[in-house]
Amino acid sequence: xxxxxxxxxxSLQSAPSLPRHVRIQYDxxxxxxxxxxxxxxxWPNEISLDILRRCDGRSTVERIIADLAAxxxxxxQEVAADVIAFLQEWSDKLLVKL
Amino acid sequence: xxxxxxxxxxxxxxxxxxxxxxCPYCSNPLELLKANHExxxxxxxxxxxxxxxxxxxxxxxxxxxxxxxxxxxxxxxxLSARGVYTNLITxxxxxxxGRIEAFAEAGLDHLQLSFQGARPATTDRIGNHxxxxxxxxxxxxxxxxxxxxxxINAPVHRHNIEEVPEFIDLALSLDAERxxxxxxxxAGWALANRDRLMPDLAAVNRQADIVAAARERLAGIMNIxxxxxxxxxxxxxxxxxxWARDAFMVAPDGTVLPCxxxxxxxxxxxxxxxxxxxxxxxxxxxxxxxxxxxDWMQEPCRSCERREVDWGGCRCQAMAIAGDAAxxxxxxxxxxxxxxxxxLTDAAQAAPGGNESFIFRRIGxxxxxxxxxxxxPR
Numbered sequence: 400x401x402x403x404x405x406x407x408x409x410s411l412q413s414a415p416s417l418p419r420h421v422r423i424q425y426d427x428x429x430x431x432x433x434x435x436x437x438x439x440x441x442w443p444n445e446i447s448l449d450i451l452r453r454c455d456g457r458s459t460v461e462r463i464i465a466d467l468a469a470x471x472x473x474x475x476q477e478v479a480a481d482v483i484a485f486l487q488e489w490s491d492k493l494l495v496k497l
Numbered sequence: 498x499x500x501x502x503x504x505x506x507x508x509x510x511x512x513x514x515x516x517x518x519x520c521p522y523c524s525n526p527l528e529l530l531k532a533n534h535e536x537x538x539x540x541x542x543x544x545x546x547x548x549x550x551x552x553x554x555x556x557x558x559x560x561x562x563x564x565x566x567x568x569x570x571x572x573x574x575x576l577s578a579r580g581v582y583t584n585l586i587t588x589x590x591x592x593x594x595g596r597i598e599a600f601a602e603a604g605l606d607h608l609q610l611s612f613q614g615a616r617p618a619t620t621d622r623i624g625n626h627x628x629x630x631x632x633x634x635x636x637x638x639x640x641x642x643x644x645x646x647x648x649i650n651a652p653v654h655r656h657n658i659e660e661v662p663e664f665i666d667l668a669l670s671l672d673a674e675r676x677x678x679x680x681x682x683x684a685g686w687a688l689a690n691r692d693r694l695m696p697d698l699a700a701v702n703r704q705a706d707i708v709a710a711a712r713e714r715l716a717g718i719m720n721i722x723x724x725x726x727x728x729x730x731x732x733x734x735x736x737x738x739x740w741a742r743d744a745f746m747v748a749p750d751g752t753v754l755p756c757x758x759x760x761x762x763x764x765x766x767x768x769x770x771x772x773x774x775x776x777x778x779x780x781x782x783x784x785x786x787x788x789x790x791x792d793w794m795q796e797p798c799r800s801c802e803r804r805e806v807d808w809g810g811c812r813c814q815a816m817a818i819a820g821d822a823a824x825x826x827x828x829x830x831x832x833x834x835x836x837x838x839x840x841l842t843d844a845a846q847a848a849p850g851g852n853e854s855f856i857f858r859r860i861g862x863x864x865x866x867x868x869x870x871x872x873x874p875r
Contacts, residue, residue, distance in 0.1 A: 403672045420607050
């Protein structure tokens with residue numbers, strides 16, 4: 400089996416980004432943010448968008464967790480597991496690059 | 498109660514019917530349009546602009562072979578300027594030096610490349626084009642080098658179903674993000690060639706197991722989309738996500754269609770872009786209204802709890818096999834003629850000479866007998 404890459408696993412030091420084939424843009428007609436990918440259009444909810452918009456390839460997962468916790472006025476420990484699980488799931492679908 | 502009208506999300510633009518390949522399962526209609534019927538550049542650009550205004554977020558540029566349009570870069574740039582996600586669906590043969598890079602520069606978001614086989618001999622035989630496999634490999638490399646994300650599309654039938662593991666390896670070796678294992682849908686040319694293409698049940702089951710295992714193994718490495726074979730199904734697919742619900746297609750001459758094969762339904766009347774605006778066609782063209790929502794349904798669809806899951810399945814398959822475009826898709830186990838699907842797959846295995854005599858896709862290749870439907874007495 401010739402795989403040119405391995406499955407990526409989220410760590411606190413990962414700096415996630417959106418891959419080249421994925422784009423988030425505001426759709427004024429439906430008044431919502433759409434995530435566009437080769438065959439599918441997703442409509443992420445507000446929390447998902449808050450995570451995805453921080454996937455800029457520079458911020459580490461640790462930083463994203465801290466930022467979100469500050470925004471939601473909660474303890475980073477509270478959001479860490481959810482953020483990591485979300486990023487792993489989206490990475491497994493190749494919608495987020497780690 | 499009539500269905501609420503939603504804006505379309507996706508559009509398939511068949512820019513041309515011209516193609517260097519002659520695949521016997523092509524989804525184009527049997528009556529192919531010649532180049533002099535194709536819309537010109539400005540008309541396509543107008544159409545794309547109206548599509549974006551209407552709410553379309555993704556356009557699939559297809560054909561025939563879309564790269565035969567010399568204005569493809571311009572069309573991509575037009576869509577890109579409107580923020581529309583562009584997906585180029587190509588056979589990857591004869592694309593001139595520098596053009597793939599030009600597509601990327603014009604804003605192309607994604608490229609989907611077909612392989613008729615995982616082995617060169619299969620690819621060359623099915624497309625009836627010697628040397629095509631090598632050219633496709635080269636196109637894949639050029640696309641990746643230009644930074645384009647890549648999907649490999651593998652239409653599957655009796656003559657390549659055993660190559661599914663090799664298709665998976667091929668897609669991985671080409672650094673594709675995505676592989677589509679697409680069992681051939683028996684409309685268009687595939688219907689004319691059904692007896693020559695239909696796999697048997699054992700092969701279909703083996704394939705399903707292989708794909709399921711590969712999907713698990715390749716999570717996070719490569720996505721595998723699996724278009725399951727209708728004739729072996731329990732429930733039908735929600736064809737086009739529901740008739741005229743969130744997607745449509747446009748033929749090379751500007752005819753706006755709810756799906757690829759809609760023109761095989763004789764009762765429908767279609768409209769052309771230019772005669773009316775796209776928004777008007779989408780909203781109330783008789784062909785779009787005919788099967789939109791659920792009001793048109795008969796039993797068993799009408800009272801079925803899945804009616805808004807699969808939207809009655811494929812209207813063209815109902816037409817071809819049940820002889821009634823408003824019937825339940827015979828792929829559904831609840832269809833009164835569901836058993837006919839198994840009879841047809843058995844008959845295909847028993848058909849004589851099936852391996853050697855494709856009706857290759859080309860202008861004037863079919864006879865009325867080949868273009869048959871199946872609703873006659875059996």
